[in-house]
Amino acid sequence: MKVIVCVKQIPDPATPGALDSSSNTLKRDGKLILDESDAYGVEMALQLVDAAGGGEVSLVSMAPNSETAGLRTALAMGAAKAVLVSDPALQGSDALTTAKVLAAAVQRLGGADLVIAATESSDGYTGTVPEQMAEVLGLPSVTFAKKVAIDGGTLKADRQTEAGYDEVTCSLPALISVTAGVVEPRYPSFKGIMAAKSKPVDEVKASDLGITPVGWAGAGQTISNVAQAEARAAGEIIEDDGESFGKIVAFLEGLKVI
């Protein structure tokens, strides 16, 4: 069984985000790490290949500056190889272009039985790229899957809905997006980390994938204004002295909700 996982390398969420002052896009020039949301997809892929009795997990990613730090984390978890699309011309790409680029990277790997993505990235969180990729690739999709199994060549998933969840079956090949928490991602072992250093990363330009134009030139949007939102004033902060519940009761009384 062949599984391809879409992974995003993002600025460390622990450091405050910033916008590039000239382009107004998210700054991604510092150190990038594997988006935590994608660790679930990588783990799911490794488990499904194990359950199928063999196969291979590959990665596709799009990042500036030939960044591979996040990819190495996923390779250390057990993925075999990666295609990295790194091209200055990609800066400013919209969600649709990103989906086309990643879909072309999937095709460069010869396609797969299953493509896995997170539901949305932790930095840009557009939340449409996986489903757009499915449409570009002509695949059926199950988005927002919170439980996934493959049984006799058919995918079975529980898909999150507004009211609860749906049980869904899906023919393969297919694309799924998985919610955080769908599986418990493994920590890379020391052996895995060492092995990851020599695993192949095929670095390509957008033009190698036959995609033009990209970046701002191909985007269907332009940023017209950036403003600070009205700040919410901080209120009264007190240390609990064992009686602070009384403050909450009084606050609720003041609002006439009790």
Add this chain to the structure above:
Amino acid sequence: MAINNIWVFAQASNGAPTSGSLELITKARSLGGSISVWVAGDGNAIAAAVGSYGATKVYGVDYGSNLAGAAVASAMKATIDGGDAPDLVLFPQTYEGRDVMARLSVKVDRTVLTNNIDISVSGDSVSVTTPIFGGNTLVTSTFTGSAPYLAAFRPKSFAPETSGGGAASVVAVSVPDLGATGGAKVTATHVEETSGPKLDEADIVVSGGRGLGESAKYELIESLAKILKGAPGASRAIVDAGWVPYSYQVGQTGKVVKPSVYIAAGISGATQHMVGMKGSKNIIAINKDKEAPIFGIADLGIVGDVHKVLPKLIEALQGR
């Protein structure tokens, strides 16, 4: 060109359009042009309701056991090819909304702008506003190129107001042959029942986070919510940890709530969470770490242990 023809992807729950759908129809009225609503299912069920908010036509897609994404987007594309081409398509930022929007985006080769809280039209130009960095910064983006423009909006971005319009006319649309993209089928639907008010409609919301320590302690959140006749909510951390179902999640990936009172217990206030509750009228936070970001937006902040404060609070309220 100007915006003459607006489509709104609406969703129905128990036979009635969701408030998120009615918000978008209301906002569409201020942008000019005619409003047609799309719904996955029978258009007749919601024709009167969406008509009273200003829609004149409902396209109902008989999608059977298909997932809405591929089915509705294909029906939309067929309608566009048939000559009814929208200038602007508005979607709620929901699971179905995002799927339909994404599939349609590729079919019409136009990008999407998501997570918006506002929209404005000036002549031919359509701009949308998105909060980033937990809502501290507002980015306004303008669509370039030709219509249709596809935009998704976070729930509660607009206030629904009726227009007094009559029932919308109903057009039943069948799903074109989906080929391989129709390979996903729904075999069973599960509704996760909650008692009390719905999370995104409750006047009081009590949410718990990692600071509760263990899943059994979520009981404190449920008890407090029940006493206050509110709804229990949760941070992403404890949903991911499997303590409570996804439907409890407040935040970027969960529900957006704007209650009169929001009580955050054991929640530090990650950006992810704050985006979903910042619009609450009054915020009470209880957290051990006085540096927690949640205190930056709290009207009343208690620096303390939720395991000590909550039981006393519950006891005090029970005695009333």
